[in-house]
Amino acid sequence: MSEYIRVAEEEDEEPMEVPSEEDGTLLLSTLAAQFPGACGLKYRNPDTGTMRGIRLSDGRLYPPDGDWENRIYVAVFPRSHTENRKKGDQSEGEQIPVVTTIKKRTDRQKCSDLIVLGLPWKSTEDDLKKYFSQFGELLMVQVKKDPKTGQSKGFGFIRFGDYESQIKCMSQRHNIDGRWCDVRIPNSREGAQQMMNRKVFVGRCTEDMTAEELRFYFNKFGEVVDVFIPKPFRAFAFVTFADPDVAQGLCGEDHIIKGASVHISSAAPKSYDRQNDRKGSMAQGQPGDIHKPMVKVPGVRVGDALVTPM
């Protein structure tokens, strides 16, 4: 029968549900419609900890042992495809735009609270702690209860100390005291994350940069949906893209706009750790620095900066 199968682009990413066919197989074309370039599917076998490939025949992907179960699958891409997604591939004459930069590891490897849905009414925080400890160190366990009666609401929250545990835990369903429970990323955080991921902080802006000019410049990398420049002038701006990957890819880079070197970083609120978007050397300017004069050469890298004329 037809069902929805959860597939993620990479193991540590949010899955997307793709529909299977009536006979239970998943069409490669269906997969590729959501994951362009995908050539297969794999999943992590909880028993061995290794990735397991899914059988592909005549354009159809077959459920392992006849059942997709509730696993999260990972799309597989051809080698060349993944290589092109990596940065700095300039071996082939033409310049690959910086947009292809994939550098998601930084803020996606941080643990987040996870919601546990479908708990038995009788399950306590101790029960959860015992059960989920098998995946790794737990930093927090909560069962949400009615404050008056103390009765469980049937869901709770957990947090792991390390990201691998979180991934392992989220990649399967859980049977707790005879009930099937789901562990997911809470909606609240998902939404916040989505918004944050789409927005970048552009530091060292100069006063002569207009919102229109920034929009025009950044549109080269992907659809810009918003540009915010605080008034009065504060030497920074926020640029929001339609595609979070575009925003992520630009983070940590320096770009030359109207002759000035601006620094792009994640649009995290102040006091948020913003050191992991710095690349390699510390030889980068800070907001307030004098802008080093740079030669404008179309589409060429000067040091760590991409120099592009407007």
Next chain:
DNA sequence: GTTGAGCGTT
């Protein structure tokens, strides 16, 4: 003392 998709008193 009942329930079964959802989203967190601080």
